[in-house]
Amino acid sequence: METKQSSWKATSKRNIRQLAYWTGGWVVAMAIASFGQKYFWEDNTVLTIIFIFIATLVGVGMILMNRKYINSLDEMQRKVHIEAMAIALGVGVVGGLSYSLLDQANVIGFSAEIADLVMLIGITYLIATFAGLNRYK
């Protein structure tokens, strides 16, 4: 029984750790691709393209690792995450398009950035996950 627990828990912990590594790697790769041209190599477009390509590849790795992590969860945890993803996607699409329309209509005094949408989706996912886990407590 202990071996079984070790196996399931160990797999779960390993997947969380690997997902954290991939996410961290993607954030670093994105930061280099975003700020490299400004602070390190200025007008070298080839380097910019290379780092954008690397960031995209690491991003694909992160997506695949996230899928592996979700599949390794038990059925209740998976349900919580799927519901959170559905809410985050819905809020992202509806909120993002409304935000874009506000920008187009010049209702807001600043331009709508994609980073705002990413933050909205991330925060919504986080809140929905905690709310879901709390519901089954």
Added chain:
Amino acid sequence: MKNRIKVLRAEHNMTQAELAVAVEVSRQTINAIETGKFDPSLPLAFKISKLFDLPIETIFIDE
């Protein structure tokens, strides 16, 4: 859906954590099933019934 998992656990002197280990889910999931907040899938229900060596319909009661 109601269930008798808490009673069966007590009869077998098992904690939620031990049952969770035996059927390979988290302790939180066992707790949610016991309190009726989450209905297990058929494979998980069968795992629990095998563990307690009882027919599935004697553990899970449809309301």
